[in-house]
Amino acid sequence: MGKTLAEKIFDSHIADKPFEGTYVLKLDAVFCHEITTPIAINDLVSRGMDRVFDPSKIKAVIDHVTPAKDSKTAEQGKIMREWARRHNIKDFFDVGKNGVCHALFPEQGFVRPGYTIIMGDSHTCTHGAFGAFAAGVGTTDLEVGILKGVCSFKYPSTIKFVLKGKLQKGVYAKDAILYVISQIGVNGATDKVMEFTGEIVDEMSMESRMTLCNMAIEAGGTSGVCYPDMKTVEYLWPFIQKDFKSKEDALAEYSKWKSDSDAKFEKVIEYDLSKLEPMATFGNKPDQVKTVKEMEGTKVDQIYIGSCTNGRIEDLRIAADILKGNTISPNVRGIVSPATPKIFKQAMDEGILSVFHDAGFVVTNPTCGACLGMSNGVLAEGEVCASTTNRNFYGRMGKGGTVHLMSPASAAATAIAGYITNSKLFAGK
Amino acid sequence: MKNFKGKVLFLNRSDINTDEIIPAKYLTEITKEALKPFTLEDLKLDTFNPKTDLSGKAAIITRANFGCGSSREHAPWALEVNGINAVIAENFARIFRQNMYNCGMLAIELPKDKIEYLFGKYSGKETEIDIDVNSGSFIITSGGASEKISFEIDGFSKALVEAEGWVGYADKKY
């Protein structure tokens, strides 16, 4: 019988099978950031085990709060910095070079089809967009990953999603994934791999696929995955050209990382998204989703465009297209955080940052910041934010604040109007 | 092994996420103990007040998908420093469940009807629990009456509880 993509990756990375159904996998990469890693480092030090399994496979960044906002965050950064130096971790990204982990690491070419990747961050599922098995883990798993290069998982079953049709103009990957989550619920894919296939996914850029896979965890998914194709090869080409004679060769090699036609899935779910409209969340769970039309008129105080979900160049271009020649409502404040320095530079060179600036947005350095309510745009009690991030949990962006998740296009339109509204209003003006 | 015996806290809601268990703004703390006063601070639940209802508890019984959201191991740690080493639920978010076992704590999954039964019979009453990992069962007691309920635990999870966590286990083996 055939295998799913995730099963193929598992079967090719076995370090141990200590118990029936439990797989200890060899890791191709361990990603680290300054919120969950310092405690792992401190624990290793206190156990007298301050070692790393392979410094070239460890990638580290300070991204959640950067530059440091207070003594405690400064200390977290310091622990990371000194650890990276001590262990000769070359791929360490500090102020000036740092950005949101799940945008930065793919951009640096650290993700490949067929890889196993862990990080002490739930949105690690993002990297499945390249046909990798990438999963968020806690600090203890991270610690063992750093020390031994292994991590335990249950053998995964996969839900295959077939996204059919063609997205309408003004409808994006974010709308598609919000719709999927609304259909299966926040517990709908718990312990499962979510495989995204179909014409809509084939059409998507790597950036859009990352947006899709990024939110797999919001349905409980262990990882989101897409099959590698020519777009994957094109994206990775600068990093892999020395390994392959041609792009076709690379594609032939990477094409093995897809599910067999006779693979056994937990479920296969098909959605025709041709008529899908822009979506937004209400309430405090990412499966509480309505159309933007239904949410029309909901007043907001802040607009946030950024994060590992929608802070990439494609997202900024889409938002800037709508903002161009407009100014944001005097009743709102707008914040845009390009996700990485490269994206920041691109946006600067393309005049996108000027568009944001002229519309009345503040442009911040690349960081997670407001997304998790730690810095750069924390909400006050009772305030409402239209946000391109991935979580609308109660208090997520600040105690007592409310978050409505949506696409960059809808967020930009909402910024101009001052209340939730459809981007069609402003597109092309 | 950790202590799995004591008073039960009932949290009657599904999808309690790790931001509710411990908000992100406390993730700059680098000791577990510092999380103690903020545990479940952002949990919106009519019948629950973190200031008074957490103290003296050893286990939580709740509904489905407990621990969803962020990967922060601060969530189990926050429970641990409050003396809570076991959570019983219909199911858990994968990362949270693994984090619990990685710390030598228990995340026990019971079928929906059993959870329903436990809520119906015990929530709102002084209830005590005594969990025996070896036999895969617990004794639940309230108002002088008690009963035994069994649960399933896989070999790996059990080994982690016995080793008091994954670091010790992995260091010996890999």
Ligand code: SF4
């Ligand atoms: S941008 Fe938000 S969701 Fe993404 S890694 Fe940062 S804090 Fe987490």
